[in-house]
Amino acid sequence: MSEIKSPILSVRNIKVHFMVSGGETEWPWTPKKTLKAVDGVSFDLFAGETLGIVGESGCGKSTLARAILNLIPATEGEIIWMGTDLRKGSEREWHRVRRDIQMIFQDPLASLDPRMTVAQIIGEPLQTHHPELSLSQVMERVRKMMQRVGLTEQQINRYPHEFSGGQCQRIGIARALILEPKLIICDEPVSALDVSIQAQIINLLRELQQEMGLALIFIAHDLAVVKHISDRILVMYLGREMELANKHALYDRPAHPYTNALLSAIPLPDPVRERNKSIQILNGDLPSPINPPSGCVFRTRCPKAEARCSKEIPQLHVLDQDTQCSCLLTYRE
Secondary structure, eight states, X not given: OOOOOOOSEEEEEEEEEEEEOOOTTOOTTSOOEEEEEEEEEEEEEOTTOEEEEEOOTTSSHHHHHHHHTTSSOOSEEEEEETTEEXXXXXXXXXXXXXXXXXXXXXXXXXXXXXXXXXXHHHHHHHHXXXXXXXXXXXXXXXHHHHHHTTOOGGGTTOOGGGSXXXXXXXXXXXXXXXXXXXEEXXXXXTTTSOHHHHHHHHHHHHHHHHXXXXXXXXXXXXXXXXXXXXXXXXXXXXXXEXXXXXXXXXHHSOOSXXXXXXXXXXXXXXXXXXXXXXXXXXXXXXOOTTSOOSSXXXXXGOTTOOGGXXXXXXXXXXXXXXXXXXXXXXXXX
């Protein structure tokens, strides 16, 4: 009998809501409005697995990532790490957990302190979480990590502005890995890089994942990149999850109309197939998260929407062993 694996991270019905004002015309008695950046997202993540998260700008991907790390406080829900609900944890527990969960940010240069050298940037997490280490021990670990991510020892005393975008991202990766975490959250880590550099960073992350047994949450807009690195993919729209599926199932037989539209926008390398393929163009703009549509939030742009889509809120349900979908049209009696 095969052993059932337990997830290292379980996110349950996470919501991140912000109270916002009504603008310049607001009066003191005007009630605040609620912006639902993330509105009930759930998933499990297993050791060594990569979960890709995709969706349009403003759908809540980065907010979800920051809520998992408590960089933004969640409004509701559970974040269960290795059996412990972190939302009920103290600051001391969060400090301990952050050794195991690290983050790589979108802008490689902006995420690095321009006044610090490479040695100081990569070594800072060690000084924070392992104060018992001597300076020579810290520097030895920094040098080894630099070599691991493709940087040279001669670059150890340089500053971020002396590096290219790809090199800055390697510094960010080294900083995230220096504590030997179990999970790294990658918030669009290659979106600011050239295509050739993107491939290098993606391949580096895959090699390090296999070498260190890392779990990854990989956030991106580029569905081709997400397919290359992910095991499963979560599709988000307006703060809610539309589909969660194995990457092969999602690309071969997408269940949600929104997933279909995203996949149809991927350019194909074959010019004949590219000219002849059917592109599903979504009508209208992304609705405001302050005033989302009733029922299914995607219904105002969905080509298959029915009358009941404006009344019922679809929940993520299992279609088969590879796919979960939150579309009313896929419900099975």
